[in-house]
Amino acid sequence: MPATDFSSAEYAARxxxxxxxxxxxxxxxxxxxxxxxxxxxxxxxxxxxYVPQVVILHSSGSPLWWGRTQDKSGAAQTTWLQDSDLYDxxxxxxxxxxxxxxxxxxxxxxxxxxxxxxxxxxxxxxxxAASHRxxxxxxxxxxxxxxxxxxxxxxxxxxxxELAMMRKAGQLTAQMHAxxxxxxxxxxxxxxxVADVQAAGIAGLPGLAGDYPAIAPIAPSGLEASAAHITWxxxxxxxxEATYFxxxxxxxxxxxxxxxxxxxxxxxxxxxxxxTAVLTAIEDTLATARPGVTCEDVAACVYExxxxxxxxxxxxxGYPVGxxxxxxxxxxxxxxxxxxxxxxxAGMTFHLMPGLWTADWGLAITETFVVTPEGGKxxxxxxxxxxVKST
Amino acid sequence: MPATDFSSAEYAARxxxxxxxxxxxxxxxxxxxxxxxxxxxxxxxxxxxYVPQVVILHSSGSPLWWGRTQDKSGAAQTTWLQDSDLYDxxxxxxxxxxxxxxxxxxxxxxxxxxxxxxxxxxxxxxxxAASHRxxxxxxxxxxxxxxxxxxxxxxxxxxxxELAMMRKAGQLTAQMHAxxxxxxxxxxxxxxxVADVQAAGIAGLPGLAGDYPAIAPIAPSGLEASAAHITWxxxxxxxxEATYFxxxxxxxxxxxxxxxxxxxxxxxxxxxxxxTAVLTAIEDTLATARPGVTCEDVAACVYExxxxxxxxxxxxxGYPVGxxxxxxxxxxxxxxxxxxxxxxxAGMTFHLMPGLWTADWGLAITETFVVTPEGGKxxxxxxxxxxVKST
Numbered sequence: 001m002p003a004t005d006f007s008s009a010e011y012a013a014r015x016x017x018x019x020x021x022x023x024x025x026x027x028x029x030x031x032x033x034x035x036x037x038x039x040x041x042x043x044x045x046x047x048x049x050y051v052p053q054v055v056i057l058h059s060s061g062s063p064l065w066w067g068r069t070q071d072k073s074g075a076a077q078t079t080w081l082q083d084s085d086l087y088d089x090x091x092x093x094x095x096x097x098x099x100x101x102x103x104x105x106x107x108x109x110x111x112x113x114x115x116x117x118x119x120x121x122x123x124x125x126x127x128x129a130a131s132h133r134x135x136x137x138x139x140x141x142x143x144x145x146x147x148x149x150x151x152x153x154x155x156x157x158x159x160x161x162e163l164a165m166m167r168k169a170g171q172l173t174a175q176m177h178a179x180x181x182x183x184x185x186x187x188x189x190x191x192x193x194v195a196d197v198q199a200a201g202i203a204g205l206p207g208l209a210g211d212y213p214a215i216a217p218i219a220p221s222g223l224e225a226s227a228a229h230i231t232w233x234x235x236x237x238x239x240x241e242a243t244y245f246x247x248x249x250x251x252x253x254x255x256x257x258x259x260x261x262x263x264x265x266x267x268x269x270x271x272x273x274x275x276t277a278v279l280t281a282i283e284d285t286l287a288t289a290r291p292g293v294t295c296e297d298v299a300a301c302v303y304e305x306x307x308x309x310x311x312x313x314x315x316x317x318g319y320p321v322g323x324x325x326x327x328x329x330x331x332x333x334x335x336x337x338x339x340x341x342x343x344x345x346a347g348m349t350f351h352l353m354p355g356l357w358t359a360d361w362g363l364a365i366t367e368t369f370v371v372t373p374e375g376g377k378x379x380x381x382x383x384x385x386x387x388v389k390s391t
Numbered sequence: 392m393p394a395t396d397f398s399s400a401e402y403a404a405r406x407x408x409x410x411x412x413x414x415x416x417x418x419x420x421x422x423x424x425x426x427x428x429x430x431x432x433x434x435x436x437x438x439x440x441y442v443p444q445v446v447i448l449h450s451s452g453s454p455l456w457w458g459r460t461q462d463k464s465g466a467a468q469t470t471w472l473q474d475s476d477l478y479d480x481x482x483x484x485x486x487x488x489x490x491x492x493x494x495x496x497x498x499x500x501x502x503x504x505x506x507x508x509x510x511x512x513x514x515x516x517x518x519x520a521a522s523h524r525x526x527x528x529x530x531x532x533x534x535x536x537x538x539x540x541x542x543x544x545x546x547x548x549x550x551x552x553e554l555a556m557m558r559k560a561g562q563l564t565a566q567m568h569a570x571x572x573x574x575x576x577x578x579x580x581x582x583x584x585v586a587d588v589q590a591a592g593i594a595g596l597p598g599l600a601g602d603y604p605a606i607a608p609i610a611p612s613g614l615e616a617s618a619a620h621i622t623w624x625x626x627x628x629x630x631x632e633a634t635y636f637x638x639x640x641x642x643x644x645x646x647x648x649x650x651x652x653x654x655x656x657x658x659x660x661x662x663x664x665x666x667t668a669v670l671t672a673i674e675d676t677l678a679t680a681r682p683g684v685t686c687e688d689v690a691a692c693v694y695e696x697x698x699x700x701x702x703x704x705x706x707x708x709g710y711p712v713g714x715x716x717x718x719x720x721x722x723x724x725x726x727x728x729x730x731x732x733x734x735x736x737a738g739m740t741f742h743l744m745p746g747l748w749t750a751d752w753g754l755a756i757t758e759t760f761v762v763t764p765e766g767g768k769x770x771x772x773x774x775x776x777x778x779v780k781s782t
Contacts, residue, residue: 046621046622047622047718050606071620074621077618078621094707094726100514120520123521128519128520129514129519129520130514130537130539132520133513149488191601195592195593199586199587202585202586209580216603227437228437228439228459228461228464315482316485335487
């Protein structure tokens, strides 16, 4: 993701919003380990998040990028930062039993005099308990606040430029589903179908190249589909089985996930009934999702539509999406579920997931939408109906 | 990965080895959050590692799987555990600001009476600082030991069944490189080439289906290749540029990574010189890598071969690989580098990475090998030479 994707004014606005959030929590120096947040603040891109790396945002001045020596050149190529704002830890400390790279981060923070009022993302994949211990031992527990989600929350309302990225991701998602519908037939091995669908998302469309999504295709069939996160295997698609495919195109790290369900043969009545309930839930929910409505109101809309069809469901039915890196394309802030009273704002983007799972099958038809004054608008154009094929 | 991939005797041996490691560290109950370790112990597979989940291994009895309600069915389908050994945390606590799923883990540990002598993987992507804080507050800091790498170390020497998996992964890697060599030509967009290479790895070969690798293809060209972890973009391949592709096939979660370098046009003398140095380093190193030799001896072999060709390099030149999940296919135990005096054993598997990076280009030709009494044997059969094409 070249940092030229967004204007310098947009990056400046992102820093400003984040600093306002820091001020509210009394944080002077924010240590950002979530690669999605690092990218959103600076443009940094690379598959380097498997080693310690952060963006440091002080209450004033340029953010700093800090990472592995080998990745500094990548930071120079992908971020809008000056070379003098890039710092590295010694290459010889990579995955070393006796050295933790965060010792070098402590040195850098001390050099800058940023030793109090620190904020860290305590509940993030890329901020380990060991990393935290190094900082705690250096600066004391009282000087380190938990800032999990602080940057993520600033990302909730998307700019026009971001929405354009997500719509492009949605075009890729639609192309993936088109290839899926076309290739879905009895006897096809699941891994072959996944290979084709994934290739369609990366080869993309003219002028629209795809990136790797933050989650691999989830594509369970039959009994497997009663489990939520089975990826794929080499089994041939068989008549009489429901399959659902949860995939997302990815454009410059922005996502637009969508699931569709497919059936080989004549779908049984209970699956058709579930389909109707899910399709109704999507329409009702999109009509409801206007600015000012709460997350729990949106979720209630799904539950009510389900209840009319005789299904009881009360668990989370959606979450915000956008810029992301593996292992999750969600933003981990709000959720569409009871008790979440966050009010929607125009420009927020959610993956709406009204799925139904029984002991024997799972049915998932989902949409990524943006909140507008006229309600939720899907960001990808993909037929929603259960795909039914017999040959 | 169905748990039927390995015999129950093999799983029993894995538990025995791990418990011996626990006993050495005085750990009675090991909490395993690394998805690779979870899979190695129980067979568990699924893209569910973006939420809290662990395998709990007490000094006696069956391991327990603990995860999200929605994923319990996946655990029943993929592990060799009894249903009564599967535990879940409340679905409504998923990514919830006021509830941490680890509170339910605390309850489970208390029910079992496993409240002291705990071990946790403090430096793992899937064990956050927030998760650790929950356990510390419940059981006290003194009752929780850092067991990072404990299970990983037990995985170092591969069984014959595991080596068979890695050789199959190697066949997939070789197929990916064959597609790469074939498609690499001026004017081809990088993302199209990546789509084809990745599809080849997943579509696989007859009777040999591919899985998603733990790292997306790294495929930088020209100046980009001076950065170590740039993935890809939509730029067309151009004459006069070096590109390297680091990819791995994945078979039932086992990996066999290999990088190759490619050049369009007539390679300049310095790249040819680097190629010779790297190829010599690989041959010398494989001849050296016998049981009893230390990791640093193997690394020295690379450095010496480089030095003969006038290149100075002293950073890590390899690491163990095998079973893995994103974001890293390395095992994070030993390293081939100065100071690591671990002695090789037959059946250990390493990704040997004798790469050379300058400010203008990067050249990487790498091999995954198994240690045997006759030296290191490559697990994939891929021509090593710089691929040179002009049309």
